[in-house]
Amino acid sequence: xxxxxxxxxxxxxxxxxxxxxxxxxxxxxxxxxxxxxxxxxxxxxxxxxxxxxxxxxxxxxxxxxxxxxxxxxxxxxxxxxxxxxxxxxxxxxxxxxxxxxxxxxxxxxxxxxxxxxxxxxxxxxxxxxxxxxxxxxxxxxxxxxxxxxxxxxxxxxxxxxxxxxxxxxxxxxxxxxxxxxxxxxx
Amino acid sequence: xxxxxxxxxxxxxxxxxxxxxxxxxxxxxxxxxxxxxxxxxxxxxxxxxxxxxxxxxxxxxxxxxxxxxxxxxxxxxxxxxxxxxxxxxxxxxxxxxxxxxxxxxxxxxxxxxxxxxxxxxxxxxxxxxxxxxxxxxxxxxxxxxxxxxxxxxxxxxxxxxxxxxxxxxxxxxxxxxxxxxxxxxx
DNA sequence: GTCTATAATTAGATAGAC
DNA sequence: GTCTATCTAATTATAGAC
Numbered sequence: 001x002x003x004x005x006x007x008x009x010x011x012x013x014x015x016x017x018x019x020x021x022x023x024x025x026x027x028x029x030x031x032x033x034x035x036x037x038x039x040x041x042x043x044x045x046x047x048x049x050x051x052x053x054x055x056x057x058x059x060x061x062x063x064x065x066x067x068x069x070x071x072x073x074x075x076x077x078x079x080x081x082x083x084x085x086x087x088x089x090x091x092x093x094x095x096x097x098x099x100x101x102x103x104x105x106x107x108x109x110x111x112x113x114x115x116x117x118x119x120x121x122x123x124x125x126x127x128x129x130x131x132x133x134x135x136x137x138x139x140x141x142x143x144x145x146x147x148x149x150x151x152x153x154x155x156x157x158x159x160x161x162x163x164x165x166x167x168x169x170x171x172x173x174x175x176x177x178x179x180x181x182x183x184x185x186x
Numbered sequence: 187x188x189x190x191x192x193x194x195x196x197x198x199x200x201x202x203x204x205x206x207x208x209x210x211x212x213x214x215x216x217x218x219x220x221x222x223x224x225x226x227x228x229x230x231x232x233x234x235x236x237x238x239x240x241x242x243x244x245x246x247x248x249x250x251x252x253x254x255x256x257x258x259x260x261x262x263x264x265x266x267x268x269x270x271x272x273x274x275x276x277x278x279x280x281x282x283x284x285x286x287x288x289x290x291x292x293x294x295x296x297x298x299x300x301x302x303x304x305x306x307x308x309x310x311x312x313x314x315x316x317x318x319x320x321x322x323x324x325x326x327x328x329x330x331x332x333x334x335x336x337x338x339x340x341x342x343x344x345x346x347x348x349x350x351x352x353x354x355x356x357x358x359x360x361x362x363x364x365x366x367x368x369x370x371x372x
Numbered sequence: 373g374t375c376t377a378t379a380a381t382t383a384g385a386t387a388g389a390c
Numbered sequence: 391g392t393c394t395a396t397c398t399a400a401t402t403a404t405a406g407a408c
Contacts, residue, residue, distance in 0.1 A: 003391080003392085018207065018288045019205070019207065019286065019287075021204065021205065021207050022207040022208070022287075022288055022289075024382070024383055024384080025383070025384060025385080026382070026383070026384085034392085035392060035394085036384095036385085036392095036393085036394085037388095037391080037392055037393055037394075038391070038392050040384095040385070040386080041391060042391085045384075045385070046383090046384070046385095092285075092286060096343075096346045096350075097286045099278075099345075099346045099349040099350045100205065100278060100283045100286040100346075100349070101205075101208075102204045102205070102208055103208075105349060105352075111350070111352070114350050115350050115351055115352070118346075118347060118350045118351070119350075119351065122347075122356075141366070142363075142366055142367075143363065145359060146359050146360070146362045146366060147363045147366070147367070148363075149344075149347060149356060149359040149360035149363055150361075150363030150364045150367065151363075152343065152347060152360070153339065153340045153341075153343030153346070153347055153357075153360035153364075154336055154343055156342070156343030156346040156347065157282075157338065157339030157340055157341060157343030157344070157346070158335075158339045158343070160279075160282045160285045160286075160304075160339070160342040160343070161304060161308075161335060161338060161339055161342065163285040163286070163291060164282075164285045164297070164304040164305075165301055165304070165305065166291075166297070166301070170308075170335060173331060173332050173335040174332070174335035174338070174339035175336075176329070177329065177332030177335055177336030177337075178339075178367075180327070180328055180329065180332060180333070181328075181333070181336065181364075181367040182367065210400075210401060210402080211401075211402060212400070212401070212402085221374060221375055221376085222374095222375080222402095222403085223373080223374055223375055223376075223406095224373070224374050224375080226403075226404080227373060227374070228373085231402075231403075232401095232402075
């Protein structure tokens, strides 16, 4: 892997684990096996490198979600597949965790990829819920945008519950509750 | 206010805004108007002070939640009151945000108050859902523990959506979706 | 109890040799 | 492109005077 590549990938991992505030250029350099001069040659500084890392993480998450959401099956089944998809629950969401970072939120540039990804996901889910309403799988009284926000919030909040308790179980419990509420059988 | 008090209150505010990793002893001292020597006289160091701050924040959150959840009304109404209670949405949850802090999660002592508070809240909500099932307000097929986890996750995740978009609206949208799914009328 | 002095380490970056 | 040297400020303390 090229040096810029290693720097970006290292930044992605450290951002996921320690957030922006908790990630120092030195730590990135050590993790990437690159010198200081090398880092500042390829990137303007920490924000520049973080932006590249965040953009890539956001892109990847979107691709993963699209893969699950566009799979065959009924709207309910696709939402279930998204909710039950394998996740590294205790590591948290690599995109969502950035919203708790004061420096990311303070920068419009760094926040943009986060905002866009979550917004895209919400719209994508809303479309599927709408489909489900048309097919009679979901009650016509439900608001697709609202349900989409609830689904996303349950996932993002599930990470919080799991990390608080130190076990992925809490995530799954919350997901099962939501699926029960959404279930077309009830 | 006494110096230790001011130090604890300052730490609480900074932890809420910048997290543990992003909060320096110096920032705490400046915010509290206390000198360095003063801080190290009253507390062993940053972790000791943070523990006092986190414990108090957890206690306060529990008291606030109990106030809303023990108010008169049906189970659904009390859950609705909890979900709709006034919040400083864009600041995030002062307890939940700590779960994204690597140093808090790495320390059993610092994580304990967070874990206990969230766990207590989940049990408290589960009891109310159970009540609702007994009264026929919620379907008997629902699992109270699961629904409680979903409610808490929706709240915690709502903060994430709101901070990503920079607007409290996303929080409210997710809450409305959940209330629609829980509604005894549907 | 509070203050100042001191100190080892890191953060975040620039300059310039190679 | 990568490296080392250098720099300013901040971090997280400890020591000891007042």
